[in-house]
Every structure is written in structure tokens, then in C-alpha cells.
Amino acid sequence: MxxxxxxxxxxxxxxxxxxxxxxxxxxxxxxxxxxxxxxxxxxxxxxxxxxxxxxxxxxxxxxxxxxxxxxxxxxxxxxxxxxxxxxxxxxxxxxxxxxxxxxxxxxxxxxxxxRLAPLKLLDEWTWEPREEGWGEDDGPVMECLKPVIAAGPRPSFEMEQILPGLDPDDPDSDPIGQAVGLYEAGDVSQSFKVLHQCLEEDLRVLDAHAHLGNWVFGDPPRDWQAKLAQRHYAAGVAIGELSLGCDFKGVLPWNRIDNRPFLRCLHGLGLSHWAQGDFEAAGKIFERMLWLNPNDNQGARFCLLEVEARTSYRKSKS
Missing domain, CATH: 2.40.50.140 (Nucleic acid-binding proteins)
Incomplete structure (x- = not known):
């Protein structure tokens, strides 16, 4: 006791x-x-x-x-x-x-x-391929673009972009712009801190995932860099795809600025697969990019040609 x-x-x-x-x-x-x-x-x-x-x-x-x-x-x-x-x-x-x-x-x-809320698809209008300019310097249309054009008009959207702390009246308040400025000035740790603060506020900040991937990737990347960058890009793509579903047939043009974070993630994901020698996965991503953004401001059509020719990523950059 x-x-x-x-x-x-x-x-x-x-x-x-x-x-x-x-x-x-x-x-x-x-x-x-x-x-x-x-x-x-x-x-x-x-x-x-x-x-x-x-x-x-x-x-x-x-x-x-x-x-x-x-x-x-x-x-x-x-x-x-x-x-x-x-x-x-x-x-x-x-x-x-x-x-x-x-x-x-x-x-x-x-x-x-x-259980993230899907980013909204805003301001629908019709994308009309007949109104676009095709071909390089009035040359023939590339084969990879012909089925995209033949599919005809499709709905166009702008994906909602999340930017914590952004004041629409103050461009300098853009946290992604701040992070990029810090990175380019050599303050790498502080630039990562800004991106992390964005993600702690909301994991749907797609441009944070894109830039984390970009800054890890390297040029050309080592194998571990490509694998880690792939995880960052894949996270951004997966979050964006919550808005699209498996049967999305619309267009997300680059000239609608808020689509760019998702397209950057998608492009980075294709590059990281390519850098690791996964030509099939990379090819599917670059082809999908052409359907989402037919004007191809990111050069996915050229990446697709290299991937289909089984050109290594390192050799393509030499």
C-alpha cells in the first residue's frame, strides 16, 4: 500500500x-x-x-x-x-x-x-483552331499538331491560381515573384522559405510546386535530381488534375496567364521522365500538352520529336 x-x-x-x-x-x-x-x-x-x-x-x-x-x-x-x-x-x-x-x-x-478543393475552371469560351496561326514561318504543319487541329473547336478555360498574400493592386506582393527574385539574387534558402510558406498556407499553390521542381532539376540533372524534381512536378499536376477529371476535352491556353503554373508542372514532369530515360511516359505528357495548349508556347512539340527518336535528354542539350 x-x-x-x-x-x-x-x-x-x-x-x-x-x-x-x-x-x-x-x-x-x-x-x-x-x-x-x-x-x-x-x-x-x-x-x-x-x-x-x-x-x-x-x-x-x-x-x-x-x-x-x-x-x-x-x-x-x-x-x-x-x-x-x-x-x-x-x-x-x-x-x-x-x-x-x-x-x-x-x-x-x-x-x-x-480532400483539397479542386481549383476552379473559369471564364469558359470557345477555342477555334481556324483562328490560330499554324506552321513555322508559313511552313507545313507538324504531324503531331494535325489531329489537334482536326478535332475542331473546343471549350477554353482559365484555371484558378492560388497566391497567398497577393494584393491585386501591388504586383510586388506576388509571393512567387518574390521567391524568384530571391533565388536569382543568390538567396536560395530564403527563396525556398517563401515557397514553403505558400504551401503551408495552401497546398494548391501550383507555381510553388513548379519552382521547387525547377530549382532541384539541374541542367542537365543528375539522376537523384530528376527523381526529386519529378515528385514536385507530379504533385502540382495531380492537384491541378482534380479540376480536370479523366475525360477533360478542353483547352488551357498559355496566353490565359493563370493556366501557366499547371502547364509548367506538366512540362517539368515530362522533362523529368525524359531525363530518366522513360521515353514513353515523357511522350504521353508532351502529347497531352499539345492538346491542352495547342499554340505550344513551351516547345512540347520539339520535345516530343526528340523523345520519339529516343534521343537522350543529355544529348539533346549538348
Whole structure:
């Protein structure tokens, strides 16, 4: 029988902690803290919002609670908008931040599970191929464009663009422009910070995914760079495709400016497949780009020719 009166203050505090913990377990998870739930879990699923040098800013998939995750083997190839399955090792709180260390068991891209609202397709009008200029310097139309033209008029849209903090009356408030300016000035860490802040505000900032991919890709990229860039581009494409569905037949022209983030992600995804030698996947993406943006401001038709000829990405750039 325990004599409570003989316990020290430290022992009393420990006893109180154990009693509180037992009560929470009896009453259910509703009274358990996030740290307790993380520490007791066999595995947890975390949504990645910002991959940093030594840690990853995440939120729990089930309840959206913020967690800073420290992988046991260090940050490797994790990417924003992906879901990590983690085996917890230790959970703790420092200041107001909840930390978790553990081992990454798996990573997947599953934007449907994130329950993101699809970006809106705005301002529909009819795209008419007869009103466009085709051919290079009045030369013959390239074969890859002929079926696009033959398909005739199609609906044209502008995809909603999310830019946290943008003031329409102040062009300098554009966070993507700020990030690009910082990057070009050599302040790489701050430029990534701005993009991460955008994604922590809203994972649907497609241009953040596009630029994260661009800045990882390299010219020409090493294999690990192409793989990591592919994850960034794929995240942006998958989020954009929530708006399109599997049977989208419309057009997203480059000259409708808010379509550009999605088209950049799509172009980058094609390049990253090509750089890894996956000609089939790259070819499908470049062909799709021609259907979405027939004027082809990004040069997908030329990439398609190189891919169909099985020209390596590195050789095409030499």
C-alpha cells in the first residue's frame, strides 16, 4: 500500500501524470494529447508541407495537427504534398512546436486523400483552331499538331491560381515573384522559405510546386535530381488534375496567364521522365500538352520529336 504522505513532490507529480494518462486512456483519445497519441502509435501518416534541411513540416493526415518530423536517417527525397507513413520513435514538445522522430516506412502521392478543393475552371469560351496561326514561318504543319487541329473547336478555360498574400493592386506582393527574385539574387534558402510558406498556407499553390521542381532539376540533372524534381512536378499536376477529371476535352491556353503554373508542372514532369530515360511516359505528357495548349508556347512539340527518336535528354542539350 502506497503511503502518499511520504512521497516527495517529484514522486507526487509523477503519480499525478500517470493517473491523468490512465484517465485519458479510459475516456478515449479525445483527452489524449497529440504527443501521447504519436508516441503510442505503431505508425502515423503525415502530410508534407515543407521539406527543410534537418526537418519536415507536416500535419497529421487524420486531424491536420502540425508536427515537425525529424527522420531517423535525415531528410532525403521527401517532397511537399506527399503522404509519409512513419514509425514513431519519440514525440515531444519544445516551445509551442510538436516534434516527432522516427523511421519513414513509405511515401505516396495521393491528393484525393488530402480532400483539397479542386481549383476552379473559369471564364469558359470557345477555342477555334481556324483562328490560330499554324506552321513555322508559313511552313507545313507538324504531324503531331494535325489531329489537334482536326478535332475542331473546343471549350477554353482559365484555371484558378492560388497566391497567398497577393494584393491585386501591388504586383510586388506576388509571393512567387518574390521567391524568384530571391533565388536569382543568390538567396536560395530564403527563396525556398517563401515557397514553403505558400504551401503551408495552401497546398494548391501550383507555381510553388513548379519552382521547387525547377530549382532541384539541374541542367542537365543528375539522376537523384530528376527523381526529386519529378515528385514536385507530379504533385502540382495531380492537384491541378482534380479540376480536370479523366475525360477533360478542353483547352488551357498559355496566353490565359493563370493556366501557366499547371502547364509548367506538366512540362517539368515530362522533362523529368525524359531525363530518366522513360521515353514513353515523357511522350504521353508532351502529347497531352499539345492538346491542352495547342499554340505550344513551351516547345512540347520539339520535345516530343526528340523523345520519339529516343534521343537522350543529355544529348539533346549538348
Amino acid at each position: 502506497m503511503d502518499i504522505e511520504k512521497l516527495s513532490q517529484r514522486e507526487l507529480n509523477e503519480l499525478k501524470r500517470r493517473i491523468d494518462q490512465r484517465l485519458r486512456r479510459v475516456e478515449g483519445d479525445g483527452r489524449r494529447t497529440l504527443v501521447e497519441r504519436l508516441a503510442d502509435a505503431k505508425s502515423v501518416e503525415l502530410v508534407v508541407f515543407a521539406v527543410k534541411g534537418q526537418a519536415i513540416r507536416c500535419r497529421t493526415l487524420d486531424q491536420g495537427e502540425p508536427v515537425t518530423f525529424r527522420p531517423g536517417a535525415g531528410v532525403r527525397s521527401e517532397a511537399e504534398a506527399h503522404i509519409l507513413t512513419v514509425r514513431p520513435r519519440k514525440a515531444w514538445v519544445y516551445g509551442r512546436t510538436t516534434y516527432l522522430s522516427g523511421h519513414v516506412l513509405g511515401m505516396r502521392l495521393d491528393v484525393a486523400t488530402l
